[in-house]
Amino acid sequence: MSQAPLRIVVIDENQVRAAILEDGLRAAGLTDLHIIRETTHLLRRIVAIDPDVVIIDLENPSRDVLEQMFQVSRMVSRPVAMFVDQSDTASIEAAIDAGVSAYIVDGLRKERVKPILDMTISRFNAFSRLQRELNEAKSALEDRKVIERAKGILMRTRGLSEEEAFVLLRQSAMNEKKKLAEIAQSVVTAASLFGG
C-alpha cells in the first residue's frame, strides 16, 4: 500500500461548488487535484490522470460514463469501485443526500478515503446552504421592491403617507393571511389593470 498523496479528480460543471470543494481539499493537504468541468472525452481524460479517487456531482448525466470504468478496467490500470461499503451505508446515504458520488480504486484503505468523502459531503452541503441563502436574499430583495411600488401606488391613488400606506398593506396581509409581498403584488397588478 503506497502512502503517496492521493490523486483526486473532481468532476463538477458548477465552478463555484468545485472551487469550494477544491479549497477544502487543499486545506486538508490534498494538493494532487484535477478539476474537470468539460465532460467530453471524460473517460479518456480520467485514464490519463489515473486518479485514486473520482468525485462527481449527481446532477451530471456523465456519471453514467463512469459506470463504463467497471467494464473496461484494462484501460484504467487499477480496478475502480464506487464508494460503497455495505457496512457504511450511512456515509454513502449522506453523500447521495448531498448530491455527490465518489469512486475509488480498489485496495485503498477506508481510513484514507473516509476523510475525503466527509469533506466532500460537508462542502456540497455548504454550497447548497449558500445557494439557498442567496435565493432567499434575492427573493427578499424582490419582495422589498414590489412593496415599495405598492406603497407608491397607494400613496398616489389614496393620498396616504408612506407610513399609512405600509400599515394598510400590512393590515390587509394579516386579514387575508397572506404574505406582505403577495398583497403588494396584487396591488401592483390591480393598478396595472386599472391603469393606475
Next chain:
Amino acid sequence: MTISELGPGIEVDAPRRARAAQPRTVRAGFIPLVDASVLIVAAELGFAEREGVRLDLVKDVSWSNIRDRLAFRQFDVAHMLNPMPIASQLALGSNPFPVIAPFSLGLGGNAITLSVDLYRQMQEAAGLAGAEDAMANGRALKAIVEGRRARGEPMLAFAMTYPFSSHNYEFRYWMGAAGIHPDRDVRMVVVPPPLTADALLAGAIDGFCVGAPWNMLAVEAGVGRIVATKPDLWPSSPEKVIGVRHDWAELNRETLAQLIVALDAAARWCDEPGNRDILASILARPAYIGAPVEILKRVLSGEFTVDPNGTMRQVDDYFVFHRKLANFPFVSHALWTYSQMVRWGQTGLSAKGLAAATAAYRPDIYRAALAGRTTPLPLADSKREGEPNAVVPSDHGGVAMGPDAFCDGRLFDPAEIEAYIAGFEIHNRDCAPGDAVTADN
C-alpha cells in the same frame, strides 16, 4: 382531467380496493424518455390515485443515480433499463442493492442513428438507395469498417447509454449480425442521451443507439441518419421495467399490487391510438421530457424522418405499451438479456448466474396483482423468443405476437441458453469479467 373524461381505452376494471383509507405515497424516479409514458400517465391522469396510490415522480439525469437513489431509499420504485435489475442480482457493476422487476413498461422505442457523413460513405461503398433494411445497412457499415482498417484509419466510435442497457445489447446484436465485432472493430462508449446529437455533431462519436425521442431529434438537427429501429432488430425485445427493491416489495405488497393495477390501466390508455395526441402533449411538458410536441406525436405513431432530407418511414408498433403482453415480465426476456451479458464477457454462464437472472424478473407479483382482470395473463412465465407469428396461450385465449423475428432469424429458447450463446460466432466470452475491451471515450 378525470378518468371519465379520458376518452377511449378506458374499459376499466373496478379499483382494486373500493377506496383506500389513506393514499400511500410511492416515490418513483424516472429518466425523461418516451418509454416512461406509462409511469407518467399513471401519475398525471389519476390512474394511480384511483388505486389509492399517490405517485410522486422525480426526474433524474443518469441511470447510476436512479440505481443509487433506489438502493438508498430516496425512491421506492424506478423507471429502469431492463438489464439493470439483472445486473444487480448478478452483482455486476457498482450495484449496491438487488432489485426486482415485477412490471415491464412496454416494448420498443430505440433506434440506431449514424452520422450523416458515415451514412453517406456507406451509400457510396454499398450503393444504398435509402430504403434498405437494417441488415443491409449493417453490411454496408461492415464494408466501411473493413475499409478503415485496411487504410489504417482510427476505429469508429459508437455510443450507448449505459453498460447494462438494451441499447448496448441491441447495438452489439445488430453489429454482430452484420459481421462486425463491437469490441474489436469499433469502440463502444457511453454518452448520456441528451448529449448524443451534440456528440455526433462534434465528431466525438460516429453513431449511437438510444431511446426516443433522441434519434428523431438528431435527425431533425441535421446530424443523424436512422439506420435501424428496435422493431427491425427484434420487435418484442424488452426495454424499460419498473425496478423495486425487494425489501420494499416485501413490506409493501398491497401497495405494489395497487401500483401494478394502476400501471396496467395507464399502459392500456397509452396504447390507444386516439390518446396519443394527449400523451404527446403531457410528455412535452418541461417537467417530463420537454421535447417539441410534434416530434413526440410522430415518435409515438412511428412516423419517422430517417434522414435530414426528410425521407419518411412508417415503423409499425414502434411503441407497444400494453398489447402483446407488453407488461408481462417474461423470464425469457431476463434470460435473453443474461445471454447477451455472457456473450459480451460481462459475466460468465453458470447455474448461479441463471438463477440470479431469473430472480430479477417477478412474474409472480404481476400475476397476483392482475389475477381475474381483463388483462390476459400468459400461461407460462417464459416463451420462445423471436418466433414469427407466435400465439402465446393465456387465460384469455391465445395472444398473437405478430412478426417477432430477430434481424438474423435466430430463435432464443431459454431452455437451450448454452447452445444459443455458443452459436454466436462473434462474441467476447473469453474475456474475463473486468478485463474487457480497450475502448476509450
